[in-house]
Amino acid sequence: MSLRFYKHKLLLDEGFYYRKDLPITNNRFDVKHVAGDYKRGASSDTKVYELAKQEKRLLVTLNIKHFKALALTSRLTGVIGISPNLTLDQIDKKLTALLNKSTQKSLLGKLTTINK
Numbered sequence: 001m002s003l004r005f006y007k008h009k010l011l012l013d014e015g016f017y018y019r020k021d022l023p024i025t026n027n028r029f030d031v032k033h034v035a036g037d038y039k040r041g042a043s044s045d046t047k048v049y050e051l052a053k054q055e056k057r058l059l060v061t062l063n064i065k066h067f068k069a070l071a072l073t074s075r076l077t078g079v080i081g082i083s084p085n086l087t088l089d090q091i092d093k094k095l096t097a098l099l100n101k102s103t104q105k106s107l108l109g110k111l112t113t114i115n116k
Contacts, residue, residue, distance in 0.1 A: 006103060007028070007030055008029050008030070008058055008099045008102070008104075009029070009030040009032075009055065009056060009057040010029055010031045010057055010059075010060050010099075011033075011052045011057035011059050012031065012032065012033040012034065012061075013034055013048060013059060013063060014040070014041055014042070014043065014048065015061070015062055015063060016033070016060055016061055016082070017091070018033050018036050019031040019032070019036070019037075021088055021092075022091065022092045022095065024092045024093065024096045025092050025095050028096060028100075029096075030057075032055070038051065045063070045066045046070070049067060049070045049074075049077070049079075053074050053076045053077045056076050056077065057077060058107055058108075059077060059078070059080065060079075060080045060082060060095065061079065062081075062084050063081075064079075064081030064113060067081070068111055071109075071111035072109060072110070074109060075108045075109040076108065077109075078107040078108045078109060079110070079111045080095070080098070080107065080113075080114065081111060081113045081114070082095070082113075082114050083115045083116055085116055086114070086115075094114045
């Protein structure tokens with residue numbers, strides 16, 4: 001049985017790359033950037049997480065340790081931590097692959113990491 005495609009909603013953290021830098025992910029999913037789209041630069045990690053909850057978006061960040069404690073506090077969002085050792089191309093492909101194989105709720109209330 002194959003999974004039905006779900007168009008995940010993502011929120012890219014302020015320190016993360018912009019959505020234009022991730023063409024595959026941006027084309028396939030609903031992607032927004034904290035600073036680029038919401039104009040909320042310099043927001044605290046807690047405020048960024050609250051925005052992700054409010055918008056029901058998965059938060060994508062390079063600052064895994066900053067969101068580790070928050071990741072398990074809500075089933076309205078989840079945190080995807082990306083290794084800073086990956087190239088943009090690797091991030092784009094690995095993030096898309098993760099989201100393609102994930103159901104609507106499988107990443108909620110969790111911290112998921114993408115490494116080399």
